[in-house]
Amino acid sequence: MPIPLVSVVVPCYNEARTIRDSLLSILNQNIRKAEIEIFVIDGMSSDGTRYTLENMKREIDGFTIIDNLSGKTPVARNLGVKEAIGKYIAILDAHTIYQTDYLSNCISLLEEKKDIVCTGCPYISIGESSFGKATALAMSHPFGIGNARHRYPDYEGYAEGAAFPVYRREVFDEVGMFDENLIRNQDDEFNFRLKQKGMKVYITPKNSCLYHVRETPVKLFKQYFEYGFWRVAVILKHKIPISLRQVIPVLFVTGLLFSIISAFFLHGNNLFFSVIIPLVYFISLLVISIPIFFKNGFRIALFFICSISILHISYGTGFLVGVFSKKTRIKH
Template sequence: MSAPLVSVVVPCWNERDFIERFLSSVAEFDYPAFEVLVVDGMSSDGTRDILKDTDIVTLVDNPGHSKPVALNLGIRQARGDIIVRLDVHADYPPDYLSKCVQGLLDHPDADNVGGVRRSEARDDSLIGRAIALSTTNAFGAGNTKYRIGAAEPQWVDTVFGGCYRREVFDHIGYFDEALTRAQDREFNQRLRASGGKILLLPDITCTYYARSDYREFCSWMFEGGYWPFRASRAVGRWIGAWRNVVPLGFVLAASGGLALSPVSRTVRRLTAALLSTYGAAALYSAARVARRHQDPRLLVVMPIVFATTHVAYGAGSVWGILDPAGRR
């Protein structure tokens, strides 16, 4: 039996710092039958020149550089029976495609298969390392299995990238082009609502290069909290999970408690208890990370990154609920 053709769809825009590393990963794939469609948003930083100089990929133009539009353009031009979505900001081992396809073949009731995304810093600064580590820590990332890992295969609500059967798109449609972010989340929620299943296989791994700049990280976390609520309002249904609500609850409880503390002793005590408990949990998680990586400096930096994660994410969630632009 011949291997099914796999179409790899890759959204791309101004990725000069990562595209060559990504292409090197693709060139090492051991799967026997695949095509790679890089859908570029008319990059102006030299990315297109690099793409035009290689015969590894097919370059597809995406004039508006919208990510969901890029995904849909790539899927419509794809020839494969299996669609794999990859990200330029990651390295993939040679057997990545093979394991994804085998996962679908071994689990006929799975419509989307993915693995665990390990994170590394884009630079070797202390804050960059702390940010990368926070994205794979349960205190910072919640129960997102593709980030924190799993000991065995699990049915989940979403995975990183994803390896889809082609008929999924024929059945439920394409990515929502009105969503600048959260289009993967919305699509996978729609897939599950239609009876589809998403499987995480822990032996499928890749390495993602997380943001290392602190300001960029703050903005990324704010948008991360904004989009589940903004997108839910736009599509008229909840597309998130309980982990998306926890930072919102923390920010509302803490800010409300601080505002009311001057007029109520009970509120002061409850707020102090909340913040003390949070601080103790952050320090405990930071201590475990520092010990695992044998770097005592992380004991100081990790609580700051954890607090930034939860406060920025929670603040973004508040704006996602209130933003007048949230209504489609």
């Protein structure tokens, strides 16, 4: 059996809404069937994802399903990497649509730029509901995600990480596998180890993918709460300083707590000091939502304000909880 050019690892858990379209976009890549192998790592989904996968396998049979009994994303990634025998290894999401030349473009870039070990694309976020569409806008706005270059859809160049990355397989021999103790942020931690080794990541908007954002406030809050929480574990593991992008939501949440508590003790004119932080924040949100209002209407602009608030508050709260949690004190 010839060695495939690329091995694709697709962790999934309860992705019934998107798994079919996402997997079809991978199966329809412009790479010869003999040059690609696809592993879908199912975390024992309970929403019909497995039913969809098994039906697709009967129809197409171009991929392998592997059980991930733990349900954890880093475990799924490692299971796939261990099975992979391709020259390149792609870690793709099950809620993303990939352009037909995504993998071939990534491979061409890796073969052209010998100084990089990983490539991918910036996020192009999309939503279906009004809240989802607003969240997609929030996740590509500087006020929402700071200076994370891989979140800007038009950015090309070196970056701290890539969405939907394609790696040279030797990376895993040199850097190791994904940290299975991290429920979230295992990719950030892996990227940090790449950087420690002097390895480079390069992203380009020529590779286009459509990432489905969380469609409800509860799901979005849970996602970014976990990002903040597990970011603490990464910082403690490597003893790295917190970046400005990460500290701002934490300071904001701390300021909100201070404002709420101080409101009970301040009276008269002094009460104004307890509302300065939320007032400045709210005014800032109103200002940046004005272009959204004129382009997308009142409903999207309103949800845009809500989405950005959720991104900041959930991440900051998760980070603060993580600081005091034993779970983030991971032993290695």
